[in-house]
Amino acid sequence: MKRLLKLVAMILAVTFMIASSSAEENKMDLPAITESFVILYYENLDGPKKFYDKILGLKETVSSDGFRLFQLTPTSLIGAIKSGSAAAYHAA
Numbered sequence: 001m002k003r004l005l006k007l008v009a010m011i012l013a014v015t016f017m018i019a020s021s022s023a024e025e026n027k028m029d030l031p032a033i034t035e036s037f038v039i040l041y042y043e044n045l046d047g048p049k050k051f052y053d054k055i056l057g058l059k060e061t062v063s064s065d066g067f068r069l070f071q072l073t074p075t076s077l078i079g080a081i082k083s084g085s086a087a088a089y090h091a092a
Contacts, residue, residue: 035075041083048080 042048045068052058058070058078067081 036072037077037079038072039079039081041081043083045080045082052078052080 040048049060049068052068052070053060056070058072060068061071061077062069065082067079070078070080072078
């Protein structure tokens, strides 16, 4: 029984090593993400303001009736937009 368990463990280890090396060979070189802008829609902006500003400590950079922007990193923002407001739609 011990020999069988050792054999199964060796087979699993070899299978894992082959799968890992295969995954490494197939990895794509992706460009680094240097900026991001995430937009989330809310029915009421009071809750998100409290969450992002007071709880997470993010700086509110822009505010209007229909949206608020919070600085996540120097090059990343989170936009909280009131659903149904004019700010939620782009006039093309």
